[in-house]
Amino acid sequence: MTDLKPLYTAILEGDAPTAKAVTQKAIDEGIDPQVLLNEYMIPAMDEVGRLFEANEYFVPELLIAARAMKGALEIIKPILVGTGAKPVGRVVIGTVRGDLHDIGKNLVAAMLEGGGFEVIDLGVDVSPERFVQTVQEKNAQIVAVSALLTTTMPGMKTTIEALKEAGIRDKVKVMIGGAPVTQRYADEIGADGFSDNASGAVRVARELVAA
Template sequence: MEVLQTISEVLQKGNAKLVGEKTQEALDQGLAPAEILNDGLLAGMSVIGKKFKNNEVYVPEVLIAARAMHAGLNVLQPKLVESGTKPVGIVVLGTVKGDVHDIGKNLVGMMMVGAGLEVIDVGIDVSKEKFVEAVQTYKPKILALSALLTTTMPELKTVIDAVAEAGLRDQVKIMVGGAPVNAEFAKEIGADGYTPDAGSAAELAKQFALA
């Protein structure tokens, strides 16, 4: 459908107003909310995600595209609820205790939403208790932990251990990321996954959600 292609294209350009208008137009034409979501909004965000991964666009462009995607989602959300469309999975996302960095976390969250996941962002400087509570409350398929400082890297393991102690470890896949983190460290602390960038994080989370 031409209108879906237009939604994808104007989203990639970051035109939030037009994305909202075209999403409404697609609904008015009688297109299914899930089709508009997948073939319009998520299709456009997927292109941005791939370009970001390949260094063809940068953080500002991603943030602008994500804002445009949310303009479409705002129009679509009530209809998605009505039609019973469910996200592919829930992710609880947060930056660990002692760390107040949030740009990387926010970017990952936007990319995950763009991959069709529901993201519960519990914020920054989050204690292990709050992460455990969020896993108990929202029953996510994925827990995504961010640490941007070398001094807060050990807190990643603290959270993983707390989730295990609460008897929840086999219920959730735990992903870790942030500037000082690497795949070797992730393996050492018992995480299920690590990715170096937001686009890859969204792809891996989607794989975990669909597994």
């Protein structure tokens, strides 16, 4: 049977080819993908997050670890879907209308996937209406809204208002983030969660789905 520890190490070190190879071999041997995900992949990304918060890892390490995780996830995702395995939660993520920045948002999306969430990434320049429509269609528990410009931050408030107008604000948690965004702003606009970094976003999302 394949030794699965190298999967953990490969994700931790951002070694995508090894992560994919070990995952494929394990699947070929009939190992339950849930075991791979819950015992090796998610713990590896949790450790990546811990190292980031301890200032031992920085954004480049986070990015390559997320890429390795994504490569392994792509192999097991079809099998997980086929078995009806439930994700930790479902998140709709996007950068607000008028804002074309996506590096931070992509990083948060990758970390959330690494944390066991199903992520629906709407990309950049996302209108409040599109957030609302996707939440309704996908029955998401969380909307994660990003903005990198002070001029586009009001789009976060508009998105929350659109969720209220659609009558679904009480059914979905809203978390926000981005360079100019603060906890104070999150409180002001009535967001449920805020994080100023990608690994923190996973923790916030877990708290929100557990609430």
